Amino acid sequence: MFDSNRMASSLLFFGAAIVIGYIANKFKSDYKDSNDYDIIKKYVLNDSPLYGHNRPKLWIHTKYDVNARQWKDFYSRNTTDLNQPYIHLTIKSIINHCSNDFNICLIDDETFSKIIPGWDIDVLRAPEPFKSHYRELGLMNLIYEYGGMIVPNSFICSKNLIDFYNESIEGNKPFVCENICRNSNQFRQKRKLLFCPDTFFMGAPKHNETIGELLEYLKQHNKYPHFQEEADFLGYSSHWCMGAIERGQMTLISGQKIGVKTKKKKTIMLEELMEENYLDLTSDCVGIYLPADEILIRPKYQWFAVMPARDLLETRIIAVKHLKASMVDANDEYHKDSKIKSIVAI
Numbered sequence: 001m002f003d004s005n006r007m008a009s010s011l012l013f014f015g016a017a018i019v020i021g022y023i024a025n026k027f028k029s030d031y032k033d034s035n036d037y038d039i040i041k042k043y044v045l046n047d048s049p050l051y052g053h054n055r056p057k058l059w060i061h062t063k064y065d066v067n068a069r070q071w072k073d074f075y076s077r078n079t080t081d082l083n084q085p086y087i088h089l090t091i092k093s094i095i096n097h098c099s100n101d102f103n104i105c106l107i108d109d110e111t112f113s114k115i116i117p118g119w120d121i122d123v124l125r126a127p128e129p130f131k132s133h134y135r136e137l138g139l140m141n142l143i144y145e146y147g148g149m150i151v152p153n154s155f156i157c158s159k160n161l162i163d164f165y166n167e168s169i170e171g172n173k174p175f176v177c178e179n180i181c182r183n184s185n186q187f188r189q190k191r192k193l194l195f196c197p198d199t200f201f202m203g204a205p206k207h208n209e210t211i212g213e214l215l216e217y218l219k220q221h222n223k224y225p226h227f228q229e230e231a232d233f234l235g236y237s238s239h240w241c242m243g244a245i246e247r248g249q250m251t252l253i254s255g256q257k258i259g260v261k262t263k264k265k266k267t268i269m270l271e272e273l274m275e276e277n278y279l280d281l282t283s284d285c286v287g288i289y290l291p292a293d294e295i296l297i298r299p300k301y302q303w304f305a306v307m308p309a310r311d312l313l314e315t316r317i318i319a320v321k322h323l324k325a326s327m328v329d330a331n332d333e334y335h336k337d338s339k340i341k342s343i344v345a346i
Contacts (some may be wrong), residue, residue: 017325046243056165056203057148058102060091061139062111065250069306071304082119085309087153087178090290099341101162102148106345115346116145130222136199136237137218142264143174144211149203154292155258156319158326158345164286165203168253172212174204176241177288178255194267195255197241210249256281259288270294273303275320288322 062082071085082088095104109123109131116138123134149165150156152338168175179198205209217240244250255261260269262280270291272279279288295305303313313324 042161054105057126057141057146058098059150060153061107062153074151084305089309090154090156091322097157097160099343104343111346116141133222136142137222140215143204152200154290155287156323156326157287159286159335169205172205173251174208174252175251175252177201177258179260196238197252200239201258210244257285274317276316279318
């Protein structure tokens with residue numbers, strides 16, 4: 001009887017020790033993660049001279065949605081891996097050209113809750129179209145809290161963007177870039193516009209009042225619990241930006257500078273990017289935007305999204321030619337400077 005009670009006490013003691021150890025390790029891990037993000041916020045995002053060198057932030061957001069573009073095995077066909085090799089190449093082009101003058105922050109949907117004060121939205125579990133709207137809201141929060149510039153991860157960067165950024169925020173005003181207009185703007189405009197402001201490529205100084213107003217506007221539209229795509233169909237954020245531009249609160253950057261339209265102000269469609277013909281770009285163009293979402297939904301061009309990087313670089317389409325040219329420019333060993341590169345994945 002004594003041995004039985006002693007054994008039960010020992011098992012209870014060891015069981016309690018295991019549970020306490022697990023809780024302690026979990027708390028230690030959570031504390032370490034929290035401490036890591038506190039360090040990132042303190043030294044990278046808040047212009048610390050110890051690490052950030054007072055550089056502007058360049059935000060590159062990547063979506064890790066469930067997909068079956070590349071199977072892990074026959075029984076695990078769905079995955080949240082990116083599975084778009086060309087995206088790695090475009091991100092690399094941005095890093096190679098801009099990491100000397102920006103704090104480059106590679107972010108995803110989980111980043112918002114880590115570094116935005118008071119953020120309580122689980123973007124990963126949200127259904128569409130809420131997920132896309134919450135992403136836009138999260139990115140606006142980042143621009144407001146920390147300043148800097150949002151650059152799409154499918155942008156082929158051919159030049160350092162620091163001059164582009166500094167010129168675009170002159171007068172302490174935010175800026176948005178033109179994109180091909182995909183929404184119905186007829187209730188505001190008498191005719192259909194080919195190009196309109198789009199928050200996919202934008203920037204602003206820290207705690208800018210205009211961005212604060214846009215943030216409040218987006219919060220009001222995202223508080224309704226109904227499943228609807230009215231905001232996308234009518235282009236609410238685009239129309240708000242149009243009004244801010246007309247009032248002189250925001251700067252509109254021509255799509256010519258980011259490879260959305262040609263020197264003659266004609267749209268550069270996905271079909272043209274997938275051909276071998278020359279693109280008539282302006283001399284101040286800083287890169288070419290590849291419409292990543294359109295590539296994924298159009299069966300004719302889905303091969304581009306899944307093709308291995310090595311095979312992709314052997315193709316002769318004009319988008320790849322510009323991608324290879326950006327790699328050559330960035331890898332010029334004779335013109336590299338000694339600045340410290342600043343890149344962080346959050």
